[in-house]
Amino acid sequence: AQSVTQPDIHITVSEGASLELRCNYSYGATPYLFWYVQSPGQGLQLLLKYFSGDTLVQGIKGFEAEFKRSQSSFNLRKPSVHWSDAAEYFCAVGAQAAGNKLTFGGGTRVLVKP
Amino acid sequence: GAVVSQHPSRVICKSGTSVKIECRSLDFQATTMFWYRQFPKQSLMLMATSNEGSKATYEQGVEKDKFLINHASLTLSTLTVTSAHPEDSSFYICSASDRFYEQYFGPGTRLTVT
Numbered sequence: 289a290q291s292v293t294q295p296d297i298h299i300t301v302s303e304g305a306s307l308e309l310r311c312n313y314s315y316g317a318t319p320y321l322f323w324y325v326q327s328p329g330q331g332l333q334l335l336l337k338y339f340s341g342d343t344l345v346q347g348i349k350g351f352e353a354e355f356k357r358s359q360s361s362f363n364l365r366k367p368s369v370h371w372s373d374a375a376e377y378f379c380a381v382g383a384q385a386a387g388n389k390l391t392f393g394g395g396t397r398v399l400v401k402p
Numbered sequence: 403g404a405v406v407s408q409h410p411s412r413v414i415c416k417s418g419t420s421v422k423i424e425c426r427s428l429d430f431q432a433t434t435m436f437w438y439r440q441f442p443k444q445s446l447m448l449m450a451t452s453n454e455g456s457k458a459t460y461e462q463g464v465e466k467d468k469f470l471i472n473h474a475s476l477t478l479s480t481l482t483v484t485s486a487h488p489e490d491s492s493f494y495i496c497s498a499s500d501r502f503y504e505q506y507f508g509p510g511t512r513l514t515v516t
Binding site: 324329330331332334337378389390391393394395397 | 436
């Protein structure tokens with residue numbers, strides 16, 4: 289079975305500072321990895337995804353993530369945070385063998401200080 | 403492209419009544435749709451997976467007689483919460499997939515049972 293851990297429940301960052309959100313997964317084969325963002329009361333917006341190939345993935349809104357197989361990690365980064373980045377971020381793992389189902393991490397809430 | 407809508411966005415119903423939530427893929431044909439439930443400040447929990455024209459597959463612990471899912475066409479899936487009770491109050495999110503490993507999420511439906 290696949291699982292996802294987001295170790296940080298909350299992160300507070302100053303506007304303009306860099307941001308890194310951690311994600312560790314457990315799966316026996318190569319997974320498909322996703323990062324989503326959710327604003328309060330809203331659905332999920334896909335930030336970026338990894339299926340194969342280049343392990344550094346660029347996404348929308350200036351986000352990037354790096355797949356590290358040796359560490360079973362897929363951490364999300366942004367060099368300079370904007371106040372509008374305050375939201376809940378979810379890492380998710382899917383796999384062909386799992387019938388296209390996604391397993392989500394517990395989420396990390398990002399607060400941005402002015 | 404890849405837009406998914408949900409209707410209604412919010413619904414309040416009395417205990418013991420049933421409520422139907424619609425999920426539509428607006429610009430693509432969704433071979434598979436997924437229904438998730440999200441409690442406040444928590445992650446998404448997959449409830450069931452539905453494929454067009456076949457019965458839904460429910461996750462362990464989800465009551466299939468309470469949460470009726472119908473996927474009658476390639477663009478529409480419905481979730482009916484039968485005999486709703488206050489503990490069914492939650493945020494319900496659907497997603498649709500036209501590929502084997504990517505899901506597009508709807509904006510969610512807030513259900514409140516009084």
